[in-house]
Amino acid sequence: MPKPQKHVFVCTQNRAEGHPRGSCAQKGCAEVMNEFMNQIQANNLFDKIGLTNTGCMGPCMLGASVLVYPEGVMYGQVKKEDVKTIIDEHLLGDQPVERLIVPAEVW
Amino acid sequence: MPKPQKHVFVCTQNRAEGHPRGSCAQKGCAEVMNEFMNQIQANNLFDKIGLTNTGCMGPCMLGASVLVYPEGVMYGQVKKEDVKTIIDEHLLGDQPVERLIVPAEVW
Numbered sequence: 452m453p454k455p456q457k458h459v460f461v462c463t464q465n466r467a468e469g470h471p472r473g474s475c476a477q478k479g480c481a482e483v484m485n486e487f488m489n490q491i492q493a494n495n496l497f498d499k500i501g502l503t504n505t506g507c508m509g510p511c512m513l514g515a516s517v518l519v520y521p522e523g524v525m526y527g528q529v530k531k532e533d534v535k536t537i538i539d540e541h542l543l544g545d546q547p548v549e550r551l552i553v554p555a556e557v558w
Numbered sequence: 559m560p561k562p563q564k565h566v567f568v569c570t571q572n573r574a575e576g577h578p579r580g581s582c583a584q585k586g587c588a589e590v591m592n593e594f595m596n597q598i599q600a601n602n603l604f605d606k607i608g609l610t611n612t613g614c615m616g617p618c619m620l621g622a623s624v625l626v627y628p629e630g631v632m633y634g635q636v637k638k639e640d641v642k643t644i645i646d647e648h649l650l651g652d653q654p655v656e657r658l659i660v661p662a663e664v665w
Contacts (some may be wrong), residue, residue, distance in 0.1 A: 458630070460610070474583070503612050504612065504613040505611065505613070506570075506610060506612070511560040520631055521628040523565070523627065525561070558559075
Protein backbone atom coordinates (compact mmCIF):
# COMPACT_ATOMS: atom_id res chain seq x y z
CA MET A 452 0.00 0.00 0.00
CA PRO A 453 1.10 3.61 -0.39
CA LYS A 454 1.91 5.46 2.82
CA PRO A 455 -1.55 6.12 4.28
CA GLN A 456 -2.81 9.27 5.98
CA LYS A 457 -4.21 7.06 8.72
CA HIS A 458 -3.13 3.51 9.48
CA VAL A 459 -5.51 1.22 11.32
CA PHE A 460 -4.14 -1.79 13.19
CA VAL A 461 -6.67 -4.41 14.26
CA CYS A 462 -5.60 -7.05 16.76
CA THR A 463 -6.58 -10.48 15.47
CA GLN A 464 -4.88 -12.51 18.20
CA ASN A 465 -6.59 -15.79 19.06
CA ARG A 466 -6.10 -17.93 22.16
CA ALA A 467 -7.50 -21.25 23.27
CA GLU A 468 -10.89 -21.25 24.96
CA GLY A 469 -10.40 -20.79 28.71
CA HIS A 470 -7.08 -18.93 28.44
CA PRO A 471 -6.99 -16.41 31.33
CA ARG A 472 -6.18 -13.43 29.10
CA GLY A 473 -8.92 -14.15 26.61
CA SER A 474 -8.27 -12.67 23.19
CA CYS A 475 -9.54 -10.19 20.66
CA ALA A 476 -10.64 -13.16 18.51
CA GLN A 477 -13.08 -14.18 21.24
CA LYS A 478 -14.40 -10.62 21.24
CA GLY A 479 -15.28 -10.37 17.59
CA CYS A 480 -12.14 -8.90 16.04
CA ALA A 481 -12.66 -10.83 12.80
CA GLU A 482 -15.97 -9.04 12.27
CA VAL A 483 -14.28 -5.71 13.05
CA MET A 484 -11.44 -6.41 10.61
CA ASN A 485 -13.89 -7.46 7.90
CA GLU A 486 -16.03 -4.40 8.42
CA PHE A 487 -13.03 -2.09 8.04
CA MET A 488 -12.08 -3.90 4.83
CA ASN A 489 -15.61 -3.76 3.48
CA GLN A 490 -16.03 -0.06 4.26
CA ILE A 491 -12.63 0.82 2.80
CA GLN A 492 -13.44 -1.09 -0.38
CA ALA A 493 -16.99 0.22 -0.70
CA ASN A 494 -15.86 3.82 -0.35
CA ASN A 495 -12.57 3.43 -2.22
CA LEU A 496 -10.49 4.71 0.68
CA PHE A 497 -7.34 2.75 -0.15
CA ASP A 498 -5.33 5.91 -0.79
CA LYS A 499 -6.23 7.40 2.60
CA ILE A 500 -6.53 4.51 5.03
CA GLY A 501 -4.10 1.66 5.61
CA LEU A 502 -5.40 -1.51 7.31
CA THR A 503 -3.23 -4.17 8.93
CA ASN A 504 -3.99 -7.11 11.20
CA THR A 505 -1.70 -7.65 14.16
CA GLY A 506 -0.77 -9.96 16.98
CA CYS A 507 -1.43 -9.01 20.59
CA MET A 508 -1.13 -5.30 21.42
CA GLY A 509 -1.71 -5.71 25.14
CA PRO A 510 -5.16 -4.68 26.37
CA CYS A 511 -6.76 -8.09 25.82
CA MET A 512 -9.36 -7.49 28.50
CA LEU A 513 -10.66 -4.55 26.46
CA GLY A 514 -10.73 -6.23 23.05
CA ALA A 515 -11.38 -5.95 20.25
CA SER A 516 -8.41 -3.56 20.15
CA VAL A 517 -7.99 -1.08 17.29
CA LEU A 518 -4.99 1.25 17.14
CA VAL A 519 -4.78 4.27 14.83
CA TYR A 520 -1.52 5.93 13.82
CA PRO A 521 0.05 8.46 13.42
CA GLU A 522 -1.88 9.70 16.48
CA GLY A 523 -1.45 6.51 18.48
CA VAL A 524 -5.08 6.36 19.57
CA MET A 525 -6.07 2.99 21.07
CA TYR A 526 -9.73 2.01 20.91
CA GLY A 527 -11.17 -0.76 23.05
CA GLN A 528 -14.25 -2.99 23.00
CA VAL A 529 -14.73 -2.11 19.38
CA LYS A 530 -17.70 -3.73 17.70
CA LYS A 531 -18.58 -4.04 14.03
CA GLU A 532 -21.14 -1.28 14.55
CA ASP A 533 -18.41 1.17 15.67
CA VAL A 534 -16.32 0.86 12.50
CA LYS A 535 -18.25 3.36 10.39
CA THR A 536 -18.11 5.90 13.22
CA ILE A 537 -14.32 5.50 13.55
CA ILE A 538 -13.92 5.92 9.79
CA ASP A 539 -16.22 8.92 9.46
CA GLU A 540 -15.25 10.84 12.59
CA HIS A 541 -11.59 9.97 13.07
CA LEU A 542 -10.03 8.59 9.89
CA LEU A 543 -11.77 11.04 7.58
CA GLY A 544 -12.85 13.77 10.01
CA ASP A 545 -9.73 13.81 12.22
CA GLN A 546 -11.76 13.76 15.45
CA PRO A 547 -11.00 10.68 17.56
CA VAL A 548 -14.07 8.88 18.94
CA GLU A 549 -13.71 9.69 22.64
CA ARG A 550 -16.22 7.13 23.94
CA LEU A 551 -14.14 4.26 22.49
CA ILE A 552 -10.68 5.35 23.64
CA VAL A 553 -9.17 3.07 26.30
CA PRO A 554 -8.34 4.53 29.74
CA ALA A 555 -4.95 6.25 30.08
CA GLU A 556 -3.68 3.57 32.47
CA VAL A 557 -4.14 0.95 29.76
CA TRP A 558 -2.37 2.85 26.95
CA MET B 559 1.86 -2.11 26.94
CA PRO B 560 1.83 1.57 27.84
CA LYS B 561 1.62 4.00 24.91
CA PRO B 562 5.14 3.84 23.49
CA GLN B 563 7.28 6.71 22.21
CA LYS B 564 8.05 4.59 19.17
CA HIS B 565 6.03 1.63 17.97
CA VAL B 566 7.71 -0.98 15.79
CA PHE B 567 5.58 -3.21 13.56
CA VAL B 568 7.32 -6.25 12.11
CA CYS B 569 5.59 -8.13 9.29
CA THR B 570 5.55 -11.84 10.09
CA GLN B 571 3.41 -12.95 7.16
CA ASN B 572 4.14 -16.42 5.83
CA ARG B 573 3.13 -17.90 2.47
CA ALA B 574 3.54 -21.31 0.91
CA GLU B 575 6.83 -22.04 -0.83
CA GLY B 576 6.57 -20.96 -4.48
CA HIS B 577 3.91 -18.29 -3.89
CA PRO B 578 4.59 -15.49 -6.41
CA ARG B 579 4.59 -12.72 -3.79
CA GLY B 580 6.98 -14.51 -1.48
CA SER B 581 6.70 -13.37 2.11
CA CYS B 582 8.59 -11.72 4.92
CA ALA B 583 8.76 -15.11 6.63
CA GLN B 584 10.88 -16.41 3.76
CA LYS B 585 13.14 -13.40 4.21
CA GLY B 586 13.97 -13.90 7.85
CA CYS B 587 11.35 -11.82 9.64
CA ALA B 588 11.24 -14.24 12.56
CA GLU B 589 14.90 -13.54 13.27
CA VAL B 590 14.23 -9.79 12.98
CA MET B 591 11.26 -10.00 15.36
CA ASN B 592 13.26 -12.04 17.86
CA GLU B 593 16.19 -9.65 17.71
CA PHE B 594 13.94 -6.66 18.45
CA MET B 595 12.45 -8.54 21.40
CA ASN B 596 15.87 -9.60 22.70
CA GLN B 597 17.31 -6.09 22.41
CA ILE B 598 14.27 -4.49 24.04
CA GLN B 599 14.46 -6.97 26.92
CA ALA B 600 18.23 -6.76 27.34
CA ASN B 601 18.15 -2.96 27.49
CA ASN B 602 14.85 -2.66 29.37
CA LEU B 603 13.26 -0.47 26.71
CA PHE B 604 9.66 -1.56 27.32
CA ASP B 605 8.61 1.91 28.42
CA LYS B 606 9.95 3.53 25.25
CA ILE B 607 9.49 1.02 22.44
CA GLY B 608 6.38 -0.94 21.52
CA LEU B 609 6.76 -4.08 19.40
CA THR B 610 3.97 -5.79 17.47
CA ASN B 611 3.92 -8.49 14.81
CA THR B 612 1.62 -7.96 11.85
CA GLY B 613 0.15 -9.52 8.77
CA CYS B 614 1.11 -8.31 5.31
CA MET B 615 1.88 -4.61 4.99
CA GLY B 616 2.40 -4.66 1.24
CA PRO B 617 6.01 -4.47 0.10
CA CYS B 618 6.59 -8.24 0.16
CA MET B 619 9.33 -8.03 -2.49
CA LEU B 620 11.33 -5.88 -0.08
CA GLY B 621 10.86 -7.96 3.07
CA ALA B 622 11.53 -8.24 5.86
CA SER B 623 9.34 -5.15 6.34
CA VAL B 624 9.57 -3.06 9.51
CA LEU B 625 7.33 -0.03 10.05
CA VAL B 626 7.92 2.60 12.74
CA TYR B 627 5.24 4.96 14.03
CA PRO B 628 4.47 7.75 14.78
CA GLU B 629 6.71 8.79 11.88
CA GLY B 630 5.43 6.15 9.47
CA VAL B 631 8.91 5.14 8.31
CA MET B 632 8.95 1.86 6.36
CA TYR B 633 12.18 -0.11 6.32
CA GLY B 634 12.84 -2.87 3.78
CA GLN B 635 15.16 -5.86 3.48
CA VAL B 636 15.79 -5.64 7.19
CA LYS B 637 18.15 -8.25 8.59
CA LYS B 638 18.84 -9.27 12.16
CA GLU B 639 22.06 -7.29 11.97
CA ASP B 640 20.15 -4.06 11.24
CA VAL B 641 18.01 -4.19 14.36
CA LYS B 642 20.52 -2.64 16.77
CA THR B 643 21.15 0.20 14.29
CA ILE B 644 17.41 0.93 13.99
CA ILE B 645 17.07 0.94 17.77
CA ASP B 646 20.11 3.09 18.47
CA GLU B 647 19.78 5.61 15.65
CA HIS B 648 16.03 5.86 15.12
CA LEU B 649 14.09 4.57 18.11
CA LEU B 650 16.40 6.11 20.71
CA GLY B 651 18.24 8.73 18.63
CA ASP B 652 15.31 9.93 16.52
CA GLN B 653 17.31 9.75 13.26
CA PRO B 654 15.76 7.31 10.77
CA VAL B 655 18.22 4.93 9.11
CA GLU B 656 18.16 6.30 5.55
CA ARG B 657 19.86 3.34 3.87
CA LEU B 658 17.06 0.99 4.98
CA ILE B 659 14.07 3.15 4.04
CA VAL B 660 12.03 1.75 1.13
CA PRO B 661 11.70 3.84 -2.06
CA ALA B 662 8.95 6.47 -2.11
CA GLU B 663 7.02 4.60 -4.83
CA VAL B 664 6.69 1.62 -2.48
CA TRP B 665 5.47 3.54 0.59
